Amino acid sequence: MTAAIPDSLTGMGQGALRIVRTLRNAGHEAFFVGGCVRDLFRGEAPEDYDIVTSARPDAVQALFPRTYPVGVSFGVILVNEGDHAHEVATYRKEAEYEDGRHPSQVSFATAKEDVYRRDFTINGLLMDPETGEIVDYVGGVADIERRVIRTIGNPEERFAEDHLRMLRAVRFAANLGFLIDTETLGAIKRHSADIARVSAERVREEMTRILTGPGPRQGLEWLQATGLLSQLLPEIEAMRGVSQPPQFHPEGDVWEHTLSILALLPQERRPDTEANGRLAWAALLHDVGKPATRTESETGVHFYGHVKKGAEIAAAIMRRLKFSKADQDVVLALLENHMRFMHVQDMRPNTVKKFLRMPDFDLHLALHRLDCLGSHGHLDNDVFCRGKLKELTTEDLHPPRLLTGHDLQALGFQPGPLFREILSTIEDAQLNGEIATAKEARQLVISRFLSGSAADGHE
Numbered sequence: 001m002t003a004a005i006p007d008s009l010t011g012m013g014q015g016a017l018r019i020v021r022t023l024r025n026a027g028h029e030a031f032f033v034g035g036c037v038r039d040l041f042r043g044e045a046p047e048d049y050d051i052v053t054s055a056r057p058d059a060v061q062a063l064f065p066r067t068y069p070v071g072v073s074f075g076v077i078l079v080n081e082g083d084h085a086h087e088v089a090t091y092r093k094e095a096e097y098e099d100g101r102h103p104s105q106v107s108f109a110t111a112k113e114d115v116y117r118r119d120f121t122i123n124g125l126l127m128d129p130e131t132g133e134i135v136d137y138v139g140g141v142a143d144i145e146r147r148v149i150r151t152i153g154n155p156e157e158r159f160a161e162d163h164l165r166m167l168r169a170v171r172f173a174a175n176l177g178f179l180i181d182t183e184t185l186g187a188i189k190r191h192s193a194d195i196a197r198v199s200a201e202r203v204r205e206e207m208t209r210i211l212t213g214p215g216p217r218q219g220l221e222w223l224q225a226t227g228l229l230s231q232l233l234p235e236i237e238a239m240r241g242v243s244q245p246p247q248f249h250p251e252g253d254v255w256e257h258t259l260s261i262l263a264l265l266p267q268e269r270r271p272d273t274e275a276n277g278r279l280a281w282a283a284l285l286h287d288v289g290k291p292a293t294r295t296e297s298e299t300g301v302h303f304y305g306h307v308k309k310g311a312e313i314a315a316a317i318m319r320r321l322k323f324s325k326a327d328q329d330v331v332l333a334l335l336e337n338h339m340r341f342m343h344v345q346d347m348r349p350n351t352v353k354k355f356l357r358m359p360d361f362d363l364h365l366a367l368h369r370l371d372c373l374g375s376h377g378h379l380d381n382d383v384f385c386r387g388k389l390k391e392l393t394t395e396d397l398h399p400p401r402l403l404t405g406h407d408l409q410a411l412g413f414q415p416g417p418l419f420r421e422i423l424s425t426i427e428d429a430q431l432n433g434e435i436a437t438a439k440e441a442r443q444l445v446i447s448r449f450l451s452g453s454a455a456d457g458h459e
């Protein structure tokens with residue numbers, strides 16, 4: 001069985017090939033392994049190249065001028081070749097997993113043993129990059145062809161050893177568009193409660209890779225089908241069966257709506273990984289307040305206060321998953337503002353301008369677009385915002401300050417909370433086109449804050 005020929009390797013692949021050649025010329029065995037072989041076989045460009053070798057770590061370090069020992073005890077050395085660092089790992093097998101997270105000891109081994117410790121058959125292929133020949137000890141080629149995720153060996157044991165593999169199974173199924181083999185799926189269902197023992201960071205990382213990959217809808221469906229969702233995000237599981245008014249949501253209940261949005265998410269992909277993650281989590285969480293706020297009366301079904309409730313629930317989820325403060329802030333801002341688009345065409349000019357200049361507005365707009373396309377499909381508010389953004393200059397959105405704090409002090413005001421109110425009154429009038437000069441601003445302050453009861457606080 002052969003896959004890519006060396007000439008078709010990209011620059012990064014050529015670098016990895018040179019490493020393999022150097023190891024072989026020194027008398028060692030060496031292969032490409034894991035995800036890169038899977039991707040090359042599928043005709044996709046690998047994200048990175050991992051190499052396994054019979055050479056011991058000290059021999060690897062001696063052969064290459066630029067190495068970095070990332071995990072010497074595991075036999076993993078980073079080798080710099082060209083512009084990339086490649087992982088070169090000595091064949092190893094792992095003894096006993098005591099805690100379902102870390103192997104208690106490793107020992108050096110043969111190629112076959114090395115492959116057997118890997119998670120899924122599709123990730124257990126070796127490739128000779130000189131010839132493109134694939135060495136398959138685990139039936140990985142057949143599983144790629146059948147498009148199935150299957151553990152290497154007994155799934156019960158493999159998931160008991162390392163619980164994170166359950167989420168990895170979902171990630172590979174979602175990202176590759178594969179099915180999960182029946183026995184493997186059954187084992188995940190039986191072990192799903194163990195996912196609680198995996199660290200929040202690793203769960204968050206896997207979930208983000210699922211949500212930002214090419215199949216986020218399938219990812220959420222797999223999470224649900226495996227039972228992992230009710231363990232990790234019961235708040236999202238609670239969306240199932242929460243029906244909504246069909247005139248706004250012809251697609252179905254809150255769960256269906258969320259799935260429809262996730263299906264559209266890859267269309268909104270951006271080059272910035274951080275932004276992608278934030279938009280994806282906001283898409284997943286934007287209606288998380290609906291199950292708890294649903295009411296039904298003669299006037300129909302309502303979700304009064306779902307935005308506020310949703311932000312509270314989302315904040316708790318993000319704290320639980322140990323998101324950075326910056327991620328939390330952006331995602332919560334996306335949630336808190338998502339319903340404001342409904343009123344954007346009725347907003348006064350100052351409010352529209354402040355809305356359009358919110359940080360990360362492109363993400364707000366993307367979430368709104370997803371929300372519409374994942375339900376009724378009307379994009380008039382999206383079109384309105386884009387039109388305004390075209391029409392308005394940076395200066396229209398951020399007009400120069402007409403008065404400073406010094407000017408206010410010269411008018412007799414003392415610095416304090418009133419200062420901010422005065423300055424924002426001036427800015428609002430400016431954004432509304434009511435004033436344009438310092439003189440007009442001064443007159444506004446005098447008439448609004450220096451006469452009658454409004455002068456309270458001014459001494």
Ligand code: ATP
Nearest residue numbers: 033034035036047050117118119123124162164165
């Ligand atoms: P991707 O393209 O998404 O990076 P990958 O297959 O390269 O996919 P990695 O997480 O980079 O995935 O891992 C590299 C290889 O290491 C895998 O292909 C697999 O063989 C092995 N591996 C990684 N994590 C585990 C694990 N938890 N249990 C067993 N083997 C693993």
Ligand code: MG
Nearest residue numbers: 035036047048
């Ligand atoms: Mg990888």
